Amino acid sequence: MTKSALDKDLQRVSGLENATSDLARRLAAPGIALVFLLAAAVWASSTVLDGPGSYLVVIAAVIAGYMAINVGANDVANNMGPAVGSRALTMTGALIIAAIFEAAGALLAGGDVVNTVARDLLTGPQMDASQFVTVMMAALLASALWVNLATYLGAPVSTTHAVVGGVVGAGIAAGGFGIVAWPMIGTIAASWVISPVLGGVFAAVILAVIHRTITSRIDKISAARVWVPILVAAMTGIFAMYMATKGLSRIWKPGLPMTLLIGLVFTALGWIVTMPLVRQQSMYLENRKKHVATLFRFPLVVAAALLSFAHGANDVANAVGPFAAIVTTIQSGHSETAGITLPLWVLAIGAVGIALGLALFGPRLIRTVGEQITKLNEIRAYCVALSAAITVLAASALGLPVSSTHIAVGAVFGVGFLREFQSQRDMINVAVPVHARFVDPEMLNTTPEEALSSERKLARRRLVRRQHVLSIAAAWVVTVPLSAVLAALLYLVLGLLLP
Known part of the structure; x- marks a missing residue:
């Protein structure tokens, strides 16, 4: 039976409506982002007093807002990512929690790292005010463009490294290679290896401890009642020290003895509070790994929220640090970096931009980190979150530069590779009889077809997607040099466009 002309027309209209709706959804996020950038420009123009160079502040505000979104x-x-990948949080819940805690961290404890960047990376002759403004503007725009491209490609990269590359590239364009402190660049390059390796090792060790003490036991519930409070107490103390040294560094900087005391006090409090809660929650659980993993759900959500607060406090300066340098330079008329501060209205642009960028464009990278590298549950995601805090604390104590992005992704790889190793080991132990495990493999009565089948089974047990390892590692390596080249080009272009 053929369709009537009316049915065909209705089908076309329905298809047109669906296409229009899809287009509207795709354009909504860029449209909202554009409105925010215009609002940032208006806000900057109303905040800065009229004078020479005030229009540069407005332009820089738009670039800083763009960087904050990225x-x-x-x-x-x-x-x-780990909390969403483990199903401890829905995507909507993760976006809401992260937006609130990122903005709170940026506004309440936003750090000022632009002085460190300017002093430690560019050590040559001091530039005049116009050169310094152009360098910072080019660095900010170059790093924003690169992070935007990396987000589009689905690659989590370090925004700190992008800003470093931008400052170095623009600085070379302005004053030559002699202006750069190359030993510092070498130290930063070393963090490409240090950060993911430390994150992966700590996460794998924590997962191995949980496997040995809880998930491999016959009576998992009884083991969980003993060890989960201990693990949560350790997490509480570590995060207390993490927040004291990193998340609240602009408000309060305690010394080592005070930091250790804070850690001990919060460890004891965490154990006292968690003991009765775990016992109550475990009363109705089945003696299975899947059910025991739910005991880690609430600690994981708390850890993700605290990591977001600390990230907002520290990394908001990646978005607005160079912008604050531009504002201070234009208002003072010279490029002295020692007196650069982050005014509240500048921090607000960074805080709102970060929260908005997360809500509009964050889900794709959250899925990449949480779902596409390896499969996560609450226990593995907990190991990733705790590893991130431990690695930052250990690196800070040793004076090693590390990237929170590299640490977190390295931790995801670490738990994935450990599970893969354990899975392949268990498969070999099951496949080979006990009495034959110490016999020469050539003596085993195995046909070529059986050997090939065994190899295929082992290949299918690869629990980490190799293509993500290569693509993410490549994005890490090119971040600094690519941002540097792009910033150098932008410096030359801005030098022609700006008086």
Whole structure:
């Protein structure tokens, strides 16, 4: 039976409506982002007094807002990806929690790292005010463009490294290679290896401890009642020290003895509070790994929220640090970096931009970190979150530069590779009889077809997607040099366009 002309017309209209709706959804996020950038420009123009160079502040405010959106879209995935991938949080819940805690961290404890960047990376002759403004503007725009491209490609990268590359590239364009402190660049390059390796090792060790003490036991519930409070207490103390040294560094900087005391006090409090809660929650659980893993759900959500607060406090300066340098330079008329501060209205642009970028463009990278590298549950995601805090604390104590992005992704790889190793080992132990495990393999009565089948089974047990390892590692390696080249080109272009 053929369709009537009316049915065909209705089908066309329905298809047109669906296409229009899809287009509207795709354009909604860029449209909202554009409205925010215009609002940032208006806000900056109403805040800065009229005078020479005030229009540069407005332009820089738009670039800083653009960078903040990209920080939220890319960097925040490292904190929320494991929680979403393990199903401890829905995507909507993760976006809400991350947006609130990122903005709170940026506004309440936003750090000022632009002085460190300017002093430690560019050590040559001091530039005049116009050169310094152009360098910072080019660095900010170059890093924003690269992070935007990385987000589009689905690669989590370090926004700190992008800003470093931008400052170095623009600085070379302005003053030559002698202006750069190359030993510092070498130290930063070393963090490409240090950060993911430390994150992966700590996460794998924590997962191995949980496997040995809880999930491999016959009576998992009884083991969980003993060890989960201990693990949560350790997490509480570590995060208390993490927040004291990193998340609240702008408000309060305690010394080592006070930091250790804070850790001990919160460890004891965490154990006292968690003991009765775990016992109550475990009363109705089945003696299975899947059910025991739910005991880690609430600690994981708390850890993700605290990581977001600390990230907002520290990394908001990646978005607005160079912008604050531009504002201070224009208002003072010279490029002295020692007196650069982050005014509240500048922090607000960064805080709102990060939260907005997370809400509009963050889900893609959250899924990449949480779902597409390896399969996560609450226990593995907990190991990733705890590893991130431990690695940052250990690196800070040793004076090693590390990237929170590299740490988190390295931790995901670490738990994935450990599970893969354990899975392949268990498969070999099951496949080979006990009495034959110490016999020469050539003596085993195995046909070529059986050997090939065994190899195929082992290949299918690869629990980490190799293509993501290569693509993410490549994005990490090119971040600094690519941002540097792009910033150098933008410096030359801005030098022609700006008086």
